[in-house]
Each structure stands twice: as structure tokens, then as C-alpha cells.
Amino acid sequence: MGGALATTLGALLYPSMLGVQRVSSEPELVIAHLATGPLTQADRDFVVKVRSAGLWEYPVGQMALKKGATKPVRAVAEQLIAGDATLDAADRKAAAQLGITLPNQPSPQQQGFVTRLNGDSGKQFDTDLVTILRATNGQMLATIASVRTTTRNSLVRDLADLVNRTVLDHLTTVEKTGLVDFDQALSLQSTAPQTPPPPAAGEPQVVLTPPAQRTVSPSPTVR
Secondary structure, eight states, X not given: OHHHHXXXXXXXXXXXXXXXXXXXXXXXXXXXXXXXXXXXXXXXXXXXXXXXXXXHHHHHHHHHHHHOOSHHHHHHHHHHHHHHHHHHHHHHHHHHHHTOOOOSSOOHHHHHHHHHHHHOOHHHHHHHHHHHHHHHHHHHHHHHHHHHHHOOOHHHHHHHHHHHHHHHHHHHHHHHTSOOOHHHHHHHHTSOOOOOXXXXXXXXXXXXXXXXXXXXXOOOOOO
């Protein structure tokens, strides 16, 4: 916790409070000097993105358990719930140590995904689900590579390793369904990500709880 105590005010500020609605234009700017290494804007944005991804994927996974028309899609659902719960715990732990404020809601774009899938049914739901997941996880994979190769903070590095394993698992399971519309996925993947809204003052932190009985083994947690 010593690193968190040394966190500067810049690390405590939420991206949207600084007027950042999309990825920071100065990703290499150091915003805090911590015991675990310098923390950059790109590092902070990554930790926020991991949280934001789980906030929409987790409920969609629960939705897919009920609405998924095929067994492979329900397998995707199980993996989303278990994997995102594990990542959420690791991300919240890292954020607390780094002094990063996390959102309690996904971004407007991600909320749109949930709304769209909520209105789908049958094969359309299955196709839309895996296509969107292929796009968003593909986008996250590129972000992980960028952060993993540039960060000088050991906590961010450990988190990136865990997220990388989970995202690759998601992509593999999604692609095995045979339902991905790759043209749509690649088009969506090129859309710039958005920053989720900051939590309201005094709002309790949302926790993504793991399933009572896991059929998907979680990855190791960040130390």
C-alpha cells in the first residue's frame, strides 16, 4: 500500500474529469511516481478499460446463459462470467494500489451493445453476441500489447499478463462458435473506444461476483 500513499493528485483524477472522452492524446505522460514504477496515462486508461469491459461483458454473459440458442454460445457465456469476475477482482485490487478511480458503468458504446443484445433473440442474438465480442476483445488485445510493451509499472504489467490470457481465451471460444461475422467485427474493431462515466460521489463499488459453480477454470490472480 506504500505505493498508493505516494500517488499524486493526477492519478486520482478520472479521465473524463479531465475532459478525456477517448484514449488519451498523451499516453506516455507520467501522472504518478509509485513504488511499483511510474504510472502513465496509458497505464491508467488501461486499468479503467479492463473494468469497463467487465461491466458490460459480465451481464451479457448472464443474459447469454438464458438466451443463447446454441451450446457453443452458452459456453462463451460461462467463460465471460467466470473470466470477467476473476479480472474484476484483480483490476479492483490493482486500481486500489495505484490510486485509480474505477467506473461503475460501462461506456455509452458498451451500454449500446447490451441494449442491442437485449433486443435480440435466437440465432440473431448468438451472431451479434460473438461478433461484438470478437471486435471488442480484438481491440483489447491490441491495447494490451501496447501497454505491456511500454509500461514501467510492475502492477500494470502483471495485470496486462492476466488480461492477455483471459482475452485470448475469450477470442478462441468465440471463434469456435463459427458464428462470427468477421467483416462486421473488423469494422467495429476500428471504432475508437470511449471512456465510461465516473462513479457518483459516495457510490458503492460494483463487484462482479464469480459463479457459485464454475465450469471454466479462472486464470491466476495478479499478485
